[in-house]
Amino acid sequence: MMGLGIALILCALGVLLIAIILRQRSGLPWARVVSTDVGETRTLTRPLFSARLGLTGKPDYILQQGDYLIPVEVKPHRRAPQPYPSDLMQLAAYLVLLEETTGVAPPYGLLRYAEETFSLRYTPAVRAEVLATLTEMRDLLSAVDVARNHDDAARCRGCGFRSQCEDALV
Numbered sequence: 001m002m003g004l005g006i007a008l009i010l011c012a013l014g015v016l017l018i019a020i021i022l023r024q025r026s027g028l029p030w031a032r033v034v035s036t037d038v039g040e041t042r043t044l045t046r047p048l049f050s051a052r053l054g055l056t057g058k059p060d061y062i063l064q065q066g067d068y069l070i071p072v073e074v075k076p077h078r079r080a081p082q083p084y085p086s087d088l089m090q091l092a093a094y095l096v097l098l099e100e101t102t103g104v105a106p107p108y109g110l111l112r113y114a115e116e117t118f119s120l121r122y123t124p125a126v127r128a129e130v131l132a133t134l135t136e137m138r139d140l141l142s143a144v145d146v147a148r149n150h151d152d153a154a155r156c157r158g159c160g161f162r163s164q165c166e167d168a169l170v
Contacts, residue, residue: 031063050100059094071109083118095122096130
C-alpha cells in the first residue's frame with residue numbers, strides 16, 4: 001500500500017514538472033486564465049464590445065494579473081522573428097476594448113506565435129493608432145474607389161475575389 005502511495009506521489013510530481021516545462025516554453029506568464037475563446041473549453045461567450053467606438057472583438061485568452069486583465073492572441077502556425085503589424089493591431093484593439101469595457105487600462109498584451117511570444121505595451125500612442133485606424137477604415141467604407149494592395153502574390157493567391165480581379169498576380 002505504501003508503494004502505491006509513493007508511486008502516486010512520483011506520478012503527480014512528474015505531471016507537475018511537465019506542466020512547468022510546458023508553461024515556460026509557452027512564453028506566457030503565470031497568471032489565472034479568466035476566459036478563453038479557443039478549443040472546447042471556450043469561456044468567453046460574448047465578445048468584448050464598445051458601442052462608443054463601434055468595435056468588437058474576442059481575444060483568444062484573457063489572463064488576470066493582479067488588478068489587470070491581459071489579452072493574449074495566439075497564432076499557433078505563424079513563425080516570424082518579428083510580429084506582423086496586422087497582428088499587433090489586432091492585439092492593440094483588444095487592449096482598447098478591455099480598457100473600454102472594464103475602465104482599467106491593461107499594461108500590455110501578448111501575441112503568441114508558434115515559437116515566440118511578443119509583448120505589446122499599451123501606451124497612449126497605441127490607443128491613438130487604433131482609433132486612427134478605425135477612422136481610416138470607416139472612411140474607406142464610404143469611399144467610391146479604394147486602391148487594392150497587389151504587392152503580395154501569396155495574399156493574392158488566397159483572396160476570395162481573385163477569379164474576378166483584373167489585377168490578380170497569380
